[in-house]
Amino acid sequence: MDLQLGPPSRGRILLQPEGRFRVGVGHAMDQVFSQIKGQAKGQAPRAEAVATRWVESARPVWSWLAEEWLRLGTVAAVVLIVGLLLHAVFGANGMVVYNQKRAELQSLRSEVERLQTENSQYVNQIKSLKSDPAAIEKEAREQLHYTRPGEVVYVAPAPPPEPPAGRAKNGQ
Secondary structure, three states: OOOOOOOOOOOEEEEOOOOOEEEEOOHHHHHHHHHHHHHHHHHHHHHHHHHHHHHHHHHHHHHHHHHHHHHHHHHHHHHHHHHHHHHHHHOOOOHHHHHHHHHHHHHHHHHHHHHHHHHHHHHHHHHHHHHOHHHHHHHHHHHHOOOOOOOOOOOOOOOOOOOOOOOOOOOO
16 A cells, blocks of 8 residues: 555546456646656766766865864864863853852852851840940940039030142132
């Protein structure tokens, strides 16, 4: 059984006297097929000559490749390895970026440690302000300027502002 893919044929199924089927093609279709066959027969030597010329023109390239394939393969492997090494060192996730990220991680860890130490100092200060009368009195004296009876507090004046740096412009 023949399986043909594509558009359906324009042939008709005819019953032969023996009871077998055959596909009948109209007279116009027979003429088209005979023209195509004639053209193909006329162009076959020409196509064969073109193919032969192409094979002969490509033969030096193929023979050169056959002789130099080992050298070309080695060069290709070296280029590939160099490219991979460059990517591994300088790529988006290469060693340079990795070292930068590692240094950033170390600085962030030290910053977190410093902030945790500072936080624990504040927690201890809050606890002492809630329960220790000496700490409460110290803060009241420093921030609110409270004094005991008979004490005198001297407050230093604020320092004068610094003159602006740069040259003065005349008339402006």
